[in-house]
Every structure is written in structure tokens, then in C-alpha cells.
Amino acid sequence: MTDNDFDLGRFLPYALNQAAEASSIGFQKYYRQRYGMLRTEWRVLFHLGRYGAMTAKAICARASLHKTKVSRAVQALEQKRYLARSVQEEDRRRETLSLTRQGQEVYADLYEAAKAYDAKLSAHLTPQEREILNRCLQKITKV
């Protein structure tokens, strides 16, 4: 028989998913409405903007995204003229992805929006809570 002391709200994958969804809604609305971007597109843009030009493969590894997802996000960002590709001379399979000037502007705007949005979310937490939360999330992600 089940003992009934274990609640859904205490099940980590469930609680994390609920919190992740709730916390994403506001920011998602911003980049969707303002730039017509999807979540993966935003992530790819952010990686390039924050960490500089790199290949699709590198983005896959950094962001733990599947290559088909990245491939499609790159296409979409290219169409929006936020991103440019350049084939590498020394290995023509690989292409270096980088943001266009326009892409950098979008990144800068989203960067500020993300920072402000994060601050708003964190306002409900004490500094200690915020720090421990971060640490826990890192640990769980690494597992």
C-alpha cells in the first residue's frame, strides 16, 4: 500500500517543471511578441551574443540542445537577419555562426530584459535563498 506522505508538490521533477513553466511565461511573451522568436531561437541568440561566434555543434554542447533543434533555430534566425553563417576554410563541413549588427541589437535588448525580469522574479527570494537555489539547480542539472 502507498503511504500517502509523498506529495506531487514535493516531487522534484514536477516541482521544477511547474516553476520553470511559471517563470518562463513572462519572458517568453516578451521575445515572442517583440521579435517573433521561439525558445530555442532565443537560446541560440543568447549563446552567440554572450559567448561569441561558434559552430552549431558548440551551441548544442553548451546548451544541451539537439542538433535538429539548433539547425532549425539557426535557419529562423538567419531569415530574420539576426545571424550570419560562414563556412570554415579548414573544414568545409563546419560553419561559424555569428550575430549580425541587427542580431546584436536584439541580443542587447533581450539581455537587458532578461536581467530585469530575473530581478523581478528574485525579488520574492532572500539573497540566501537565491544563492542556494542557484547552487541546487546547478547540482541537479549536472547529474
Place this chain on the structure above:
Amino acid sequence: MTDNDFDLGRFLPYALNQAAEASSIGFQKYYRQRYGMLRTEWRVLFHLGRYGAMTAKAICARASLHKTKVSRAVQALEQKRYLARSVQEEDRRRETLSLTRQGQEVYADLYEAAKAYDAKLSAHLTPQEREILNRCLQKITKV
């Protein structure tokens, strides 16, 4: 210009999503392979198993799921013979959903699996971290 002190790993929606995904994989594998269930199906099953018979609407509210998602999960669970519907006499629009004996067995198994899985995840955290993590997730979900 952006100041570059704000990292993706510190952006709450991103960090939460990464942790949520990483933490879900193992358990997802279990209910997928063993029972061919989808995430929403598992959630609906869990709600009925843990909190007793209720309407689809009630599940929507409790789990913050859209009614079409619940509708489809209920159909799937019904086909698997894990769940039965019964139209309410006093209002024939509503139907009470409840688990069949087989559904209860599946629930009991998943309940134990979830509990064990959660314990494994939590093993990397101190009791204090675990407590604060829970509190933070609740706060964020409520916003």
C-alpha cells in the same frame, strides 16, 4: 553596451528549465518504457491516484494543465484501461474520473518509483538545501 556580468546559468527561467529537464529524464524513461505513458498522462494518473476521483476540470485547475491536454490524456488512459469515466446525474456535462483497479496498481508502482527517484535526486542536496529549494520553487510557481 551590455555589461556581461549576467550569465545564462544565472537566469532563473533558463536554469529552472535546464534543471527540470535534466531531472525529468530518468523518471520519464521509466513510465514511458514500462507503461507507454506520456507526461500529461502520468500527471493525470497521479492526481487521481493521490487525491481521489474528480472531474477533468478539477485536474486542469490542480495541475495547471489546459483542458485539451487533459482531455487527450484521459482518452489515452481510458484506452489503456487505467481509468474509467462516469457521467454525473445532477449535471450530465460533467464526468467523474477514477482509476480502475489496474490503474491503481500502476499508480502504486509509479508512486514508489517517483519516491525513490526523488530520494536519489535529493541525495546530492543537504536537508537545508532541499528545504529551501522546495520553498523557492513554491514561491516561483505561485507568482
Place this chain on the structure above:
DNA sequence: AGATATTAGTTTGATTTGTAACTAACAACG
């Protein structure tokens, strides 16, 4: 060199999700 294996990235088709329109039962108002 020539066959075979890897690797970076794309395309395709099947599942899954999201959005909006729909049906059927009930409620409220004249």
C-alpha cells in the same frame, strides 16, 4: 589511391502540442 567510418548539419515523416472552433448540457433572463 580506394574503401570504410566519422562528423557537421539538414531533411523527412510521425508524434505531440497549441489554438480556436465546436457540441451538448445547463443557467438566467425576459
Place this chain on the structure above:
DNA sequence: CGTTGTTAGTTACAAATCAAACTAATATCT
């Protein structure tokens, strides 16, 4: 009553995701 509005749940179509097969370039092995 009958018209209009609301509610519970389903269906249909579009958008997004996933897995697997594919292309083209490079590496390896004989």
C-alpha cells in the same frame, strides 16, 4: 417557455518536436 449566455469537454487544423535517415566533407585504414 424561448432566447441568450456559460460551462465541460471534444475535435480539427496549424505549429512544434522527436527520431531516424540522409548529404556532403573529412578522417582512417589497408
